[in-house]
Amino acid sequence: MNYLRENVIYPPDAKAKGIAGKVFVNFVIGKDGVVRDVKVIMKVHHLLDKEALRVIETMPNWTPEMQRGKKVSVSYNIPINFILKDK
Incomplete structure (x- = not known):
């Protein structure tokens, strides 16, 4: 996801x-496309967990999923990698 790549800030x-x-973060995209019910389901460290929540909670609205012609809410689980690069 480009959004994550461009918006995750590695906590100093x-x-x-x-x-x-x-x-790992779980969230729901509602019928209206709004991100809600964001929670960390697999923690690493409170600093990284907090940043993962922040970046998901501030995501722009999505296009809602459709099922049989009706908009539906969908739950997602996504990993957010925090990788230290060698200097």
């Missing part, structure tokens, strides 16, 4: 402490 304190990992 986590970077300084060498904290890395994959945070």
Whole structure:
């Protein structure tokens, strides 16, 4: 997802402490396309978890899914990778 690549900010304190990992986030895209019910389902560290929540909660609206011609709410689980790169 380009949105995540462009908007995730590696927390400076986590970077300084060498904290890395994959945070899994669950959220629902409502019938209206709005992101809601965001929660971390697989934690790494509170600094990374907080950033993962922030970036998902601030996502722009999605186009709602359709089922049999009607808009439906859909739940998603996505990983957000925090990778430290060697200098």
